[in-house]
Amino acid sequence: MEFNSIKTGFFSMEIGLKDSIPTFAGGLGVLAGDALKSCADLQLPVGGLTLLYRKGYFRQRIEQGRQTEEEQSWDPSEELKKLDNRVVVRIKGEDVHIGCWMYELEGVTGQKRPVLFLDPDTEQNSDYFRRVCDRLYQGDQKDRIAQEMILGIGGVKMLQSLGYSIEKYHMNEGHTSFLALELLRKLAETSDDYSKRLDSVRSMCVFTTHTPVPAGHDRFDKGLVTEMAGEYLPPEPEARIFDGNELNMTHLGLRFSGYINGVARKHSRVSKKMFPEHDIESITNGVHLRTWISEPFRKLFDRYIMEWQEDPFSLRAALNIPEQDIWDAHMCAKKMLLDDVNERTGIGMDMDAFTIGFARRFVMYKRPDLIFHDLERLRKIAREKGAVQIIFSGKAHPGDSAGKGLIDQITDIQQQVNQADDNINVAFLDNYNMKIAKRMISGCDIWLNNPRRPHEASGTSGMKAALNGVPHFSTLDGWWLEGHIEDITGWCIGLHPKDPKFDEDVSPDDEAEDFYDKLESNILPVFYDDKDRWQKIMRNCIAINGSFFNTHRMMQQYVMEAYFK
Known part of the structure; x- marks a missing residue:
């Protein structure tokens, strides 16, 4: 697979490809998997990025009518190819080394597209960071911030490490929005004009919102975000990273994206009422x-x-x-x-x-x-x-x-x-x-x-x-x-x-x-x-x-x- 064949990175907290790769919880992940399968079928220059959850979401059992949860452990070496590339993300002042696994999606014509799984379980990391991505959608705010930094910031760095010349970064929900801060930080190496850097980031970023339910939008305490991700926060006050004393990950993604969409016509109209500062288009979902x-x-x-x-x-x-x-x-x-x-x-x-x-x-x-x-x-x-x-x-x-x-x-x-x-x-x-x-x-x-x-x-x-x-x-x-x-x-x-x-x-x-x-x-x-x-x-x-x-x-x-x- 040629590195220059991928021009768009599709970032998603979960991607559902098949049951034997249990890195998804439901509709958001299955939709992401379906989208990437169609990219392979259509020979579109799009690759996927997500996290490697070694204990998956959970295995459900119904005992006496009640749901119980069990670990969903799996061996990634049976499904994925381990790559040699490593990148570093600074989290809470600590170097966290991120590895990568790859699954090659084969389309109907035989063309292949990569899905990358970022993995902090490397020998250089502390036990906390090695285990922080074990489970999907579980843990406290600290765990979720770490996961989302690894996905967003680590994902941008990993694409660069692998040699991809990415022109568009697609944020599939707010969990991935830290990627915009990494793009902004990288541009600061060559320009001190914030408005130009902001325009450049927006020209590269696409944001899709998937839920009108307020609880579906991650919100993190400002102090905790500053402690965990302070080195990636832009110093310029006009950056408007925080809403009062919290970081709303959906707002972050919206502010740094040049194209925003909801996932059905009605949802787009509802989203415009939720986020009146932004123009929100509509692309209705589909299935593979x-x-x-x-x-x-x-x-x-x-x-x-x-x-x-x-x-x-x-x-x-x-x-x-x-x-x-x-x-x-x-x-x-x-x-x-x-x-x-x-x-x-x-x-x-x-x-x-x-x-x-x-x-x-x-x-x-x-x-x-x-x-x-x-x-x-x-x-x-x-x-x-x-x-x-x-x-x-x-x-x-x-x-x-x-x-x-x-x-x-x-x-x-x-x-x-x-x-x-x-x-x-x-x-x-x-x-x-x-x-x-x-x-x-x-x-x-x-x-x-x-x-x-x-x-x-x-x-x-x-x-x-x-x-x-x-x-x-x-x-x-x-x-x-x-x-x-x-x-x-x-x-x-x-x-x-x-x-x-x-x-x-x-x-x-x-x-x-x-x-x-x-x-x-x-x-x-x-x-x-x-x-x-x-x-x-x-x-x-x-x-x-x-x-x-x-x-x-x-x-x-x-x-x-x-x-x-």
Whole structure:
């Protein structure tokens, strides 16, 4: 691989490439991995940078209905190539030596792109710094600052050490924003004009914000940042590094970036209200086709759409695929899922029963429990309109007691329902990962997503389901505002944007009522009694949403609008 083949460094706190490299926690990391896979497919000059977490995120177990966490240790030498290059980052007045591992992503044409994993576990470092990157998203503020300095500052230095001539630095969320301070410091060696240095840094930096939830933006105490990273803080007062007595990592990235975007149109508008000082564009997220299309649909597309791997837009030709062939592929994927569920849980799910999927991070605003808001109503619908099966999977952050409480609640309801009902079955698959996700998004009959608006920046699981012909059922937030066509690509829960009350707070009671009404009157009757219409909806999902909501289109937008602007 030639060093000059990489012109953009894509920095992300987590990158999800595959389950055997457990350096990701969820959607942010999987999206980063999908983006880099598309860069390899499209032969774009982009390489990825992240940290090497030797104990991963965590392995989840459900014991007596409760989440417990175990270490997720792995051996990087089995997956990655260790490089000889070392760089030094000064943290709290101490030289911290950073090593590097590389994974080569091979695209559909055979072209390869590097993903670099920065590793402070070197013999020159103290035990604290050797272990500081062991785990993702855990530890105190001191640990997080050290991790983010290693990624941002160490990442810039490592790219230079490896000989890459980087023209753009893409900050995938605020965790990576220290890279801007290293660029600014480096420019100070040749210029004492701060405004010119600032303009130069901005011309090199792209920032993507991924969450409208305030808790998702890192904030660090000013005194602690000064103690840890003081040597990288610019002395000029106009640098505006701090907001009062804290460092907001999102604000830092925004101030030093020449191009800023949200990850869906609605999210961009929400972000502009959160950060009114900045112009924020919109590039809607996508998913990587070859990663998320199930084997039955891969065979189907190979038969009818020869160029689907190179050109995702060609999936619009799915409108020409016979509906029965789409149904047959779906039933193969459904059998794979239910065989797995039944083997793991012993519940005995039925191939003919309508199966709902819900899998993602368990956090309050995503509301996995909304489907059980009125359990008696759900039971009545299942008795009168047809059996309903619900499969859940997902992790709560170890420190999120409310998220863990949601898992407790779901597993309690699972026990209660499965013992009492013949028409409702509930399963919870523990240790959610990419393998489980792929099984679920392709094998369920419908994909459920009901975040509290406007907290969903984008969401991507419904895009993955659409690739496999699975309709979406969701509140109108994130990407679904762009992909939703009622009764054509799926169904919405709650108010439509044309409703004058759309931007007002909506009662969960009203949204749950709409969920049950749609399930009873619009969805189950079509699934059970009008298979021709259901199969047309499945075909629409592939042709309309699968052809657009993919990372090939997404990365082409980044190239045109951000990288080479």
